[in-house]
Every structure is written in structure tokens, then in C-alpha cells.
Amino acid sequence: MTDILNAIVALSNFVLIPGAAYGAQLALGALGVTLIYGILRFSNFAHGDTMAFGTMATILVTWGLQSMGISFGFLPTALIALPVGIAITGLLLLGTDRAVYRFYRKQKAAPVVLVIVSIGVMFVMNGLVRFIIGVGDVNFADGARFVINARQFREMTGLDEGLAIRSTTLITLITAAIAVALLFWFLNKTRTGKSMRAFSDNEDLALLSGINPERVVAVTWLIVAALATTAGVLYGLDKSFKAFTYFQLLLPIFAAAIVGGLGNPLGAIAGGFVIAFSEVLVTYAWKKVLEYLLPENLEPSSLVQLLSTDYKFAVSFAILIIVLLFKPTGLFKGQSV
Amino acid sequence: MTARGYLLYAGMALLIVLTGFVQGWNLALTILNMGLISAIMSLGVNLQWGFAGLFNVGVMGFVALGGLAAVLVSMPPVAEGWNAGGLRLLGALALGAAILVAAVQVWKRKIGGRMRALVMLALLIGGFFLFRASLDPAVNAIEAINPSLSGYLGGLGLPIIIAWPVGGLLAAGAAWIIGKAALGLRSDYLAIATLGIAEIVIAVLKNEDWLSRGVKNVVGLPRPVPYEVELQRDPGFVEAAAGYGLDPVTASTLWVKILYSGLFAVVLIAILFLAQRALASPWGRMMRAIRDNEVAAAAMGKNVTARHLQVFILGSAVCGIAGAMMTTLDGQLTPGSYQPLRFTFLVWVMVIVGGSGNNYGAVLGGFLIWWLWVMVEPLGLWAMELITSGMSPDSWLRAHLTDSAAQMRLMTMGIILLAVLRFSPKGLMPER
Numbered sequence: 001m002t003d004i005l006n007a008i009v010a011l012s013n014f015v016l017i018p019g020a021a022y023g024a025q026l027a028l029g030a031l032g033v034t035l036i037y038g039i040l041r042f043s044n045f046a047h048g049d050t051m052a053f054g055t056m057a058t059i060l061v062t063w064g065l066q067s068m069g070i071s072f073g074f075l076p077t078a079l080i081a082l083p084v085g086i087a088i089t090g091l092l093l094l095g096t097d098r099a100v101y102r103f104y105r106k107q108k109a110a111p112v113v114l115v116i117v118s119i120g121v122m123f124v125m126n127g128l129v130r131f132i133i134g135v136g137d138v139n140f141a142d143g144a145r146f147v148i149n150a151r152q153f154r155e156m157t158g159l160d161e162g163l164a165i166r167s168t169t170l171i172t173l174i175t176a177a178i179a180v181a182l183l184f185w186f187l188n189k190t191r192t193g194k195s196m197r198a199f200s201d202n203e204d205l206a207l208l209s210g211i212n213p214e215r216v217v218a219v220t221w222l223i224v225a226a227l228a229t230t231a232g233v234l235y236g237l238d239k240s241f242k243a244f245t246y247f248q249l250l251l252p253i254f255a256a257a258i259v260g261g262l263g264n265p266l267g268a269i270a271g272g273f274v275i276a277f278s279e280v281l282v283t284y285a286w287k288k289v290l291e292y293l294l295p296e297n298l299e300p301s302s303l304v305q306l307l308s309t310d311y312k313f314a315v316s317f318a319i320l321i322i323v324l325l326f327k328p329t330g331l332f333k334g335q336s337v
Numbered sequence: 338m339t340a341r342g343y344l345l346y347a348g349m350a351l352l353i354v355l356t357g358f359v360q361g362w363n364l365a366l367t368i369l370n371m372g373l374i375s376a377i378m379s380l381g382v383n384l385q386w387g388f389a390g391l392f393n394v395g396v397m398g399f400v401a402l403g404g405l406a407a408v409l410v411s412m413p414p415v416a417e418g419w420n421a422g423g424l425r426l427l428g429a430l431a432l433g434a435a436i437l438v439a440a441v442q443v444w445k446r447k448i449g450g451r452m453r454a455l456v457m458l459a460l461l462i463g464g465f466f467l468f469r470a471s472l473d474p475a476v477n478a479i480e481a482i483n484p485s486l487s488g489y490l491g492g493l494g495l496p497i498i499i500a501w502p503v504g505g506l507l508a509a510g511a512a513w514i515i516g517k518a519a520l521g522l523r524s525d526y527l528a529i530a531t532l533g534i535a536e537i538v539i540a541v542l543k544n545e546d547w548l549s550r551g552v553k554n555v556v557g558l559p560r561p562v563p564y565e566v567e568l569q570r571d572p573g574f575v576e577a578a579a580g581y582g583l584d585p586v587t588a589s590t591l592w593v594k595i596l597y598s599g600l601f602a603v604v605l606i607a608i609l610f611l612a613q614r615a616l617a618s619p620w621g622r623m624m625r626a627i628r629d630n631e632v633a634a635a636a637m638g639k640n641v642t643a644r645h646l647q648v649f650i651l652g653s654a655v656c657g658i659a660g661a662m663m664t665t666l667d668g669q670l671t672p673g674s675y676q677p678l679r680f681t682f683l684v685w686v687m688v689i690v691g692g693s694g695n696n697y698g699a700v701l702g703g704f705l706i707w708w709l710w711v712m713v714e715p716l717g718l719w720a721m722e723l724i725t726s727g728m729s730p731d732s733w734l735r736a737h738l739t740d741s742a743a744q745m746r747l748m749t750m751g752i753i754l755l756a757v758l759r760f761s762p763k764g765l766m767p768e769r
Contacts, residue, residue: 043525045394100755112392112524116689117758119394119682123751126678130744247678251536254529262525302473306465310540317533321518324530328522 002159007292009153009161014288019280020273021169021238024176027272028231029249030256031183031265032224038200038263039220040101042114047228047253049125052246053092054229055236056133058085059140066142074144075171078233085233090225096121097221105217122247129243138241141168161292172234179230180269183223187265192219200263248313252279255316259323261330270331275316283309338697342766346697349704356708363587366594368711373601374663376703379687380605380612380696381655386685387694387768388621389648390628392524395515395531397680398538399653402511403504403660404670405542408549410500411559412492417482418547422475423490426547429472436464479547489550498561501604501661508657511538512650520649521642535681542672549670556669562596565589597666604662605700608655612696624648625694656684678747683710686754692764701766709753710746717745 029051036044044050061081071077100121104114147170150162187193192215199206199216207213232246239245256275260267286304294300307314323330338346353372357365378396385391443457480488511534519530543552568574568589578588615621627634627641635641664670683706691702721742725735757764 043528100759103759112390113758113762115392115525115528116685117755119685120751120754120758123678123682123686123747123754125751127744127746127748127751131741131748134741135744244676248536251529251533255533258526258529306469308544310544311537313533313536313540317530317537320529320533324522324526325518328526 003292006159006161007289009159009163010288010292013150013161013163015277015280015284017165017169019277021172021234022280023273023276024172025231025235025238025272026249026252026256026276027269028176028179028227028234029253030260030268030272031180032227032231033253033257034260034263034265034268035220035224035227037257039196039216040105040114042111042118043254043262045115045118045250046122046125048247048250049122049129049243050089050093050224050228051232051235051249052129052241052243053125054085054089054225055232055241055246056129057088058082058229058233059133059138059236059241061085062140072143074167076141076143076168076237078140078142078237079171079175082230082233086226086229089229090222092125093221093225094218097217126243126247133241133243135243138236140241141237143167166238168234168237172238175230175234179227183227183265186223192216196220251313252276252316255320259319259330261332264330264332267330267332274331275319278319279312279315282306282315283312339766342697342701345701345765349701349708352708353704356712362591363594364711366591366598368708370594370597370601370666371663371711372704372707373598373605374659374666375684375687375707376700377601377605377608377659377662378656378684379691379699379703380608381652381659382684382688383652383691383693383696383699384612384615384655385649385652386688387696387699388616388624388628389645390524391520391645391649391652392528393531393649393652394528394677394681394685395533395535396656396684397675397677398531398535399508399511399656400660400663400680401535401538401542401672401675402507403501403657403662404664405549406504406507406657407497407500407558407661407664408555408670409492410495410503411497412555413494415482415487415489415491418479418487418490421482422478425475426472426479426490429468429475432471433464433468436460436468440464476545476547484546484553487550488553489547489555496561497559497665498600500665501658504661505654505658508660509650509654512653513646516646516649520645532677532681535677539672539675542670542675549672552673554669554671554673558665558668558670560668561600561665562593565593568592601662601666604658608658609696609700616696683750686750688764689754690757690764692766692768694768695764695766698764698766698768702764705765706750706753709749713746713749714743717742717749 029047032050033044033047036042036047058078058081061084062076062078065071065077065081070080072080100117101114104117144167147165147167148163150164153163154160185193187197195206195211196216196219198209199211199213203213206216232241235246235249252275253272256271257268258271259274260269260271283305287300287302290304291299353365353369356368378400381399382393382396385393440457440460443453443460446453479490482488515530515534519527542549545551546553549555565586566589569585574589574592575585578585578592581588583591623634623639624644626637627639627644631641684703687702687706688699689702690706691700692698718739721738725732725738728735
């Protein structure tokens, strides 16, 4: 019996809890991609770098607060800085829209042109982030490190396995839940949110019924700024901030959005967790869990790791291909043009 | 080519010559060589985007496969490695391929729905463990042999020039697989799929030490041109160099670079010639017809997906050739140096700036953007020093600005891309 409990604890410690946190971060990122796709109708390649920019803005504000001696008790200071970071990112995105995207929207340019334009924006944002904060690792998490650490847990329960819950993990899950709840409340209950959904479902009908497209687009960019910055800050708190890592997040985020069904917010959340858990499950070394569960003579001698952690991109990619081959509109019905 | 085209090419040549006079001929030739390779990559992307409107953002992966080909063809085989587990490893790979083929065959059978999925799943999962069980011991045996110097299987020990077409073939194979899965769906999906395959190719190169030593890099690839030291020992060469008033060391570095330029120029001209012929042929017209209106082309009886697959494979093969040439020029394969911004998106900037759909434009874009990419760093540093000259020498802002000047590259490229897309969307040399 204790063996089974130990196995469950080991599994939660290394797979379920980190997977859930990573899934929440991906889901927030994928929500941004999917909203832009639904309203502006193109795949935004600059999304990873938008996340990086938002995180950078938040880090700069955090440093400012820290130098003034302001902290958030056991919570990371970055959470106070987050709204400011969101505002800065929102301004940047509105500015980008005004300077770059609006021209092509007026022309009714093909979606693929907008994708190429977003690559240009990606270059500029990436350069901006590297220019301001550099290319190195930045660790900006402060406050309490653990809600409960492995030793405390072992003493509390008397099990051999320790369960460590890092505070950043808990913060990620709670913040993500609040963000998603706010988003869905906004989309389903408010007038602006409803007009956004109408615009996404049928642009012509929405225009006919007097919805102002520029307002819908502006609100979308602001929401995307909030989602991207939150996702980026949570990811940065959990791991660390590095411009290049954020660029690489583009692949799992897109995979999550497509697996869930592009343009469908619920799908983006589901997709985020599907991608995150598959990545963690496939790259986890199962030796420890199996040792508890299997009789002694069957215990594995190797690590029982299906793929090395560097292949995590291959996992998102494989899932993406499977979904594309068998269900191109995604798990939840998304738009397919 | 139009008069404007000749003018632009003359301007480009002038830029390189000026670089030679101002910053030295060694740098000018280095830029020229990478420019030739960039022009070939840019031609490959232009085949896909300019001819057919396919959005491939996995250029890096195809380039890296070309680099792998250079190692597999030219390095001498490691006999101990082959004895330790070479055949076992090949057997394991064949087993893996057989499992995949079997799974596809099962899926193609028209037997009851759920049964078929279950059998395929069981085959894949069981097959994966069987594959790993047969692969891992062989890999461990090979990688255990002298890991600091070899620890891999080596290559075939053939002349490295052969690697160029082989690199194209490897890239074409990868393109076939990815095209089969993602072509025929929406254009964004192809973009994401190619982005993914590029990352996976790099992950394989970084991790599979038995194949290409992973992040330990393969250095000292054989060269298609003589080594500088050999030239310096050759009395005939030293005499000829003295005739031009050059010392043997400078003369030999320049001569080696010129030889490379000659080789690359031959490949570029051959590919450019073929691409121009293809563009003017009925096949090229069909491609453009498909690009401009898929539905109409399909109604005329053209198989759109098959043609897309064809041009996707061709374009990727060209990128693979360029990748093998680049690794030849570097003399080493360093998987850690492949960055998507540099090898995928920069090539896209080349094509868009040069003029998508125009082969001469793509080549010009390759040279021009590569020249800028190299030049922005010294220019940025110079500009930063000018801006900060009024600040006190120990101000943190001044230090930060001069340190960050190296990061100006990406921003400049982005601004160039956005400006071209906005004000001259057809590029420097429009399609017509």
C-alpha cells in the first residue's frame, strides 16, 4: 500500500504538478494565438516575442519596485509589476497595429501576407528585447520558494517520497484560472465580448449590425497583451527569462492552438494541457515510479525514459501531425479556411 | 533581366568591391562566399514561395540536413565504431522503418473502424519499445569508443563535393515526408509543420552522437580545395604571389577563398539556369497558375496537391545543397549554431526584399541581405559611439548601448522587411 502511495507521490511530484503548471502557461499563450486568429484571421508569429517583451517590461518594473524596497511578502514582486507590464505591452501592440497591421487590414490582404508581416514584427520585437535586456538568463522570482518542500512532506506523511510544491507552480495555476475565468466572463457576458465573438463568427454580419471593427481589433490586442504578458511572466517565474526560449515556445503554443482548434478559446486551453502532459509524460524517466509498483524481480535497470528531454519539440510536433492527419479542424471544432 | 536589374547587380558588386577596399579583401571574399550560398538558399525558398506560394519556415532544418550529408559523405569511417555496433544499429533503424510501414499498411486496410485503430496503436507502441531495445545497446557500444575523439560511425570517406547532391537528396526525403502530411491543408499548417520539423532535425543532430557526434561537433572536414599551408610550401605558388606583390600567407588565404567562390558560383549559376528554364517552361506557367488561383487550376485538371509536393521537394533540395556547401566552407558541423532567425527567417527576408517570384531578385536579395547582416554590426557600433559620444565615459547607459549594438541586426532586418512589404511589396526586382 505504501508503495502505491509512494508511486503516486513521485508521479505527482515530477509529472502531474509540473505538467499542470506548464499546461496552464501554454494554454494562456495559445489563447492569445487563437484570439488573434479568430478576430484578425492570421497566425501571429510574433506571439512568442510578444510574451518575451511583456515579461521584459514586467521584469524592469519589478527591478524598479525592488530598488524602492517594495515587495509582495511571500509572493513574487513580479505579480505587482504584472499590470504595469500588461499596460506597456498593450501600448506596444496597439502601436504595432496602428503602424503595421492596419494598413494590410484596410487592403484586405491575404492571410499569408499578414503572417509574413508578423515575421517582420517578430524580428523587431526580438531585437528590441535583446537590445534592452540582453540575451542572458534573467531570474526574477523572489518571495517564498516552496509552499511545501520535500522534507516537510516526508515528515508530515511518513512516506519515503517527498512532494515539493513550488510557490511558482501554485501561483501559475491560480493566476491562469483567474485569467481564463475573466476572459470567458468577458467574452460571454459583456457587450464588447459578445461583439468580438460575433466578429469572429461572421465578419460581414457583424459589420452589418453596426459593430465597429477597429474597436473590436483594439480590444483584442489589449486582451492578447494581457494573456501574453501573464503567460510569459508565469513561465519566467517558473523557469527563468531568456529571449530565445520564448521564441522557441512558439512551436508548442501553435501546436496547442491547432490541436484544440484554431479560433476556439476552449480548444486552446485543452490543447495546452494535452501538449504539456504529453511532453512531460514522454520525457519523464519512469524508473522511480516503476520501482515502487513492480515486484522486485521485474524492476527496470534503465531509466525507462521514452525520449530524451531535448526531443520535447518532437512530441508537440507528433501530436500536431496526428491531429492534422486525422482531424484537421482540431479536437474542438475550430475555424478552417 | 531589365536595365534596373543590371543596375542593381552592378550596385551590389560595387558594395562588395568597396568592402574590399575599405575593410580588406579577406572580408570581402568571406562575404562573397556566404553571399553565394545565401543566394542558393534564397533561390530554393523562391521556388516554393515565388513559384507556388508555399510558406516554408523550416529552411533551417533542410540546411542542417545538408550539413549532415557533408559529414556522412566525407569523413573517414570509424572502423571500431562499425565493429562495435554498426550493423546492429542499421538493423535497428531498418526495424523502426519496417514498423512504421506496417502501421501505415494496417491503417490503409479497410477493416472495421475501432479494430484497425487499436491494432495500429498496439503496433506503434510495441514497435517503439522493440525499436528502443534494439537501438540503445548498439548506440551505447558505438558512443563508448573513444568518445573524446570519435564515438560515432564516421562517414563514407568520399570527396566532399559528392555531399552537395547528397545533401539535396536528404533534404528532399525530409520534404517528402512533411509535404505528404501537411500539404493540401491550410497554408498556416504547412508553416507550423515546417517550423516543427526544423526544430526536430536540429534536436536529432544535437542528441544522436552516433550519427554526427551531437554537440561535440565534427571538425576538420576534408576540403575540396588545397590547404593554405600546402600552398605556402609550394614554391610555384609563392613565386606567383610575389609577382602580385603579396606575401605567401595572405596570398594563400585569398586564393583558397577565391577557389571556393569559383566552386559556389558554378553551382549557383547551374541552379539559377535550371530555375529560369523551369519558370519559363509550361511547368512554370502551370505553377504560377496554381499559385494565382488554385480552384481555377484544379478545374483545368491540374493536380494541385501533387504539384505542390513536387515544388516543395525541389525547393527543399536546393536548400539542402546550400546547407552542404555551407558546412563544406566552414569545415565543421556545429549543430548548436543553427538558429531559426538566422537560417530560416533571414532567408525569407532575402526572398521578399529581392523580389518573390523573380529568380534574379532572389539571388540579389541573398547577396544584399547577407552583406547587410555582416555590416550592420560594425555600422551599429559606430552609430552607437556617435550617439553616446556626448555622455560621460562611465555612464551605465553608454556602456549598455555600446554593448547592445551587436543586437541591432535583428531589429534592422525586421525594419527592412516591414518597409519593403509596405512600400514595395514586390521587392527590388518585381516578378514582371
